[in-house]
Amino acid sequence: MNAPDRYERFVVPEGTKKVSYERDTKIINAASFTIEREDHTVGNILRMQLHRDPNVLFAGYKLPHPLQYKIIVRIHTASQSSPMQAYNQAINDLDKELDHLKTVFEEEVLKHSRDY
Amino acid sequence: MSSSDMSDLDAHLEEAKKRIMNMPEVPMGQLPPHLQRQRTRVFCGSDAPTNTESIQYSGAYASMGVDNSLRLDQFIKNFKVEVIQIKHDVKPNYEYFMEFDMIGIDAALANAFRRILISEVPTMAIEKVLIANNTSVVQDEVLAHRLGLIPISIDPRLFEYMSENDTPNEKNTIVFKLHVRCTHGRLTVRSDELMWLPNGSGFAMETDTYSDKKSNPKTYTSFSCSQDSLPEFCDNPISLTHSDIIIAKLAAKQEIELEAHAVKGIGKTHAKWSPVATAWYRMLPEVELLQEIEDQLAEELVKKCPVKVFDIEDIANGKKRATVARPRACTLCRECIRGEDWENRVALRRVKDHFIFTIESTGALPPDVLFTEAVKILEDKCERILSELS
Numbered sequence: 001m002n003a004p005d006r007y008e009r010f011v012v013p014e015g016t017k018k019v020s021y022e023r024d025t026k027i028i029n030a031a032s033f034t035i036e037r038e039d040h041t042v043g044n045i046l047r048m049q050l051h052r053d054p055n056v057l058f059a060g061y062k063l064p065h066p067l068q069y070k071i072i073v074r075i076h077t078a079s080q081s082s083p084m085q086a087y088n089q090a091i092n093d094l095d096k097e098l099d100h101l102k103t104v105f106e107e108e109v110l111k112h113s114r115d116y
Numbered sequence: 117m118s119s120s121d122m123s124d125l126d127a128h129l130e131e132a133k134k135r136i137m138n139m140p141e142v143p144m145g146q147l148p149p150h151l152q153r154q155r156t157r158v159f160c161g162s163d164a165p166t167n168t169e170s171i172q173y174s175g176a177y178a179s180m181g182v183d184n185s186l187r188l189d190q191f192i193k194n195f196k197v198e199v200i201q202i203k204h205d206v207k208p209n210y211e212y213f214m215e216f217d218m219i220g221i222d223a224a225l226a227n228a229f230r231r232i233l234i235s236e237v238p239t240m241a242i243e244k245v246l247i248a249n250n251t252s253v254v255q256d257e258v259l260a261h262r263l264g265l266i267p268i269s270i271d272p273r274l275f276e277y278m279s280e281n282d283t284p285n286e287k288n289t290i291v292f293k294l295h296v297r298c299t300h301g302r303l304t305v306r307s308d309e310l311m312w313l314p315n316g317s318g319f320a321m322e323t324d325t326y327s328d329k330k331s332n333p334k335t336y337t338s339f340s341c342s343q344d345s346l347p348e349f350c351d352n353p354i355s356l357t358h359s360d361i362i363i364a365k366l367a368a369k370q371e372i373e374l375e376a377h378a379v380k381g382i383g384k385t386h387a388k389w390s391p392v393a394t395a396w397y398r399m400l401p402e403v404e405l406l407q408e409i410e411d412q413l414a415e416e417l418v419k420k421c422p423v424k425v426f427d428i429e430d431i432a433n434g435k436k437r438a439t440v441a442r443p444r445a446c447t448l449c450r451e452c453i454r455g456e457d458w459e460n461r462v463a464l465r466r467v468k469d470h471f472i473f474t475i476e477s478t479g480a481l482p483p484d485v486l487f488t489e490a491v492k493i494l495e496d497k498c499e500r501i502l503s504e505l506s
Contacts, residue, residue: 006384006385006386007385009384009385010382010384017504018500018501018504018505019501019504019505020505021505033505035501038497038501039231040227040231041227041228041231041232041236041494041497042228042494042497042498042501044224044227044228045222045224045225045228045494047224048172048222048224048225051172051173051174052172052174052185052186052187053174053185054174054175054183054185056174087505088502091498091501091502092502093188094498095495095498095499095502096188097188097191097192097195097225098491098494098495098498099495100191100192100195101195101197101218101221101491102488102491102492102495104195104196104197105197105216105484105487105488105491106488108197108198108199108216109199109202109484111199112199112202113202116202
């Protein structure tokens with residue numbers, strides 16, 4: 001049959017980059033990032049994190065087609081920042097947030113198992 | 117315009133001015149209470165929920181001088197986890213679940229964890245079934261599918277993924293054997309009939325007639341050593357989570373002989389690799405009584421609620437008053453705000469940043485380990501989409 005292989009959903013094909021960056025030709029400080037083999041899991045939290053950044057004027061993501069396993073994140077920032085900078089900061093912050101979340105969770109589980 | 121009209125207008129303006137002057141002052145950098153409530157709560161009306169969106173945009177309240185951006189240090193200060201219960205009963209209930217509260221995160225993050233738990237945390241599951249003999253009424257492909265769905269209780273972190281060109285070895289494959297024959301009457305084949313073969317496949321591959329058949333015929337796996345000699349498995353042999361899953365039923369003289377090869381995979385490929393029965397979250401319900409509800413009405417309210425959120429307490433001179441005793445049990449069925457005037461007495465809301473997360477594990481890993489694995493996977497994803505941008 002013509003169904004795509006199931007692993008195609010998460011294996012980045014050879015010769016393509018995981019993330020590519022394309023600047024908008026008409027608007028300054030706007031760009032779109034294409035992230036291969038990712039979906040709403042990453043797209044939505046990235047959008048959330050970008051919205052919290054006061055330098056970001058617009059941030060959104062889309063999954064162009066359910067059988068094209070990639071997302072496109074578009075960022076438009078104020079002049080004192082750049083999309084690349086906002087993207088980097090958003091992911092770094094997310095990473096630290098998750099790290100903190102993990103330690104808090106582990107402590108809490110340990111405390112719970114000690115109490116019972 | 118007549119002079120009387122003029123004085124009317126003046127009086128009106130004067131009145132308005134007085135009203136404005138008498139309004140309570142909202143301190144700078146703080147939202148007025150009704151907006152704060154809209155920002156942090158979902159309102160549950162009798163017809164539909166309102167204010168369901170999470171307001172994330174940093175400049176959403178810029179006109180009021182309120183900064184809605186969220187910095188890392190603020191997040192760390194506000195974030196909290198509370199474990200409600202963890203259950204690890206293996207037998208006889210097979211309860212493997214955990215409930216905990218996460219306070220101070222956004223729905224986007226909670227949903228990312230849910231998605232990862234269901235489809236991206238790896239487990240081991242039977243992927244290849246070599247059927248030597250199957251005379252039962254269950255067709256080969258149905259039998260193979262049923263075997264695939266049986267949860268195996270083994271830590272998948274001890275194994276490697278097997279890619280297309282790999283040969284099955286002791287690092288990436290677990291082999292089980294099933295050989296049952298019904299001699300008379302009926303026989304129910306349960307999952308405890310599956311035997312772990314630590315030495316790998318026992319089926320010889322068909323080879324050229326000239327190759328030496330007597331010394332070690334080539335099998336379907338190439339294990340370099342026995343799995344039970346490895347330190348991870350010598351103390352706890354690999355087994356299935358449940359021993360009483362019905363695989364097939366045999367009539368007299370029917371027989372099944374097969375070998376099942378389990379490999380590592382993720383739920384995205386096939387749901388059999390999903391480590392959770394399911395994982396879900398809900399926002400914390402908040403029930404508020406907007407006015408004192410007494411006597412008859414109180415009894416009516418208690419009777420209305422199917423999950424017993426409300427209780428009655430006795431107050432002075434033989435009167436009774438309704439209280440909110442168990443708001444957490446509320447399912448927001450809205451039964452309590454149905455009917456004449458009830459919406460003015462009871463308010464149902466949900467707290468937007470308080471998530472009650474529940475994980476039901478299938479037994480490969482305990483639910484708390486599953487969650488930390490999910491967080492690790494999300495961290496890896498973040499690192500990957502950052503480092504590969506160049």
